[in-house]
Amino acid sequence: MPLQITPRLAIADDEIELSFIRSSGAGGQNVNKVETAVQLRWNAMASPALSDRVRANVARLAGRRMTKDGVVVLHAQRFRTQERNRADALERLAEIVREAALPPPPVRRATKPTRASKERRLTEKKTRSVVKRGRGATADDD
Template identity: 60%
Template sequence: MIQVTRRIAIAEDELHEDFLRASGPGGQNVNKVESAVQLRFDARHSPNIPEDVRPRLERLAGHRLTQDGVIIITAQRFRMRERNREDALERLLALIREAAVPPPPPRRPTKPTLGSKKRRLEGKSRRADVKRGRGKPPPE
C-alpha cells in the first residue's frame, strides 16, 4: 500500500505502468531506450478513494482523465526510467493529496456598512468638485 494521506492509501496493484520512448534530444540513445513512463490509475473504480474525494480528483485531473475514469500521467523529464517512475508516482500522489483537501466553506454574502457607503459618496463628490473646478470660468 502506498500511503497518500492519513486516511487514503492506494494499493500498488491499482497502478499500471507502460514504458515508451521519450521524445526530445538524446542522440542515438533516445531511439533504443524506453525511458518514459505512462502511469495509469483507475480513479473512478478505485475502492481506496473516498466518495467525497473522487469528484474533486476527476475535476483536478482535467485532460489527463479518460472517458473511463482512468488518470494517465506521462513522465519523461529525466533520462533514467527509474527517475521517471518516481516522478510520475509523485505527480499522481500530489494530485490525490490536492483533491483530498476539503473545499473552503461557501462565502456568506455581506452588505457594505453605512459608514463605508457614506465615505465612498463623500470621496466621489470631493473628486467631482475638483474636476468641476478645472473647467472654464463662468461668464461674468
C-alpha cells in the same frame, strides 16, 4: 507500500499499473534498446480511496490524461533511468490527487455596508461635487 498522498489518503499499490516503454526523441543507440520511459495507469473512478468530491476533482484536473473509462494515464520520460521516471510518474500522480483533495475555498458571505461607510461615501461625493463645480466657467469671466 501504498502511495501516500496526504496523512489520511493513500492509494494502494495494486491500483497502480506501471509499464515500461521506449522513450521517444533523440538519445543515440541506447534509446532503441532500453525501455526507460514509464506509462502509469490508475483507475480513479474505481478507486476506493477517494471520496466523490475528490474523484470529481481528479477528473477535472487530469483533463485529457483521463480516459472515458476514468483511467488516469501518465507518461514519464524526462530522465534516462527507469527508476527516476517511475518516481517522477508516481510524484505527478500524487500531486494531482493532493490538489484534488484540498478543501474547497470558503464561500464569501454577502455583507451590507455600514451606516458610517454610507455617510462617508455621501460626504465624499458632496465634496467632489463642490470641487468640480468650482472648475466651471464663472459669471465674472466676461
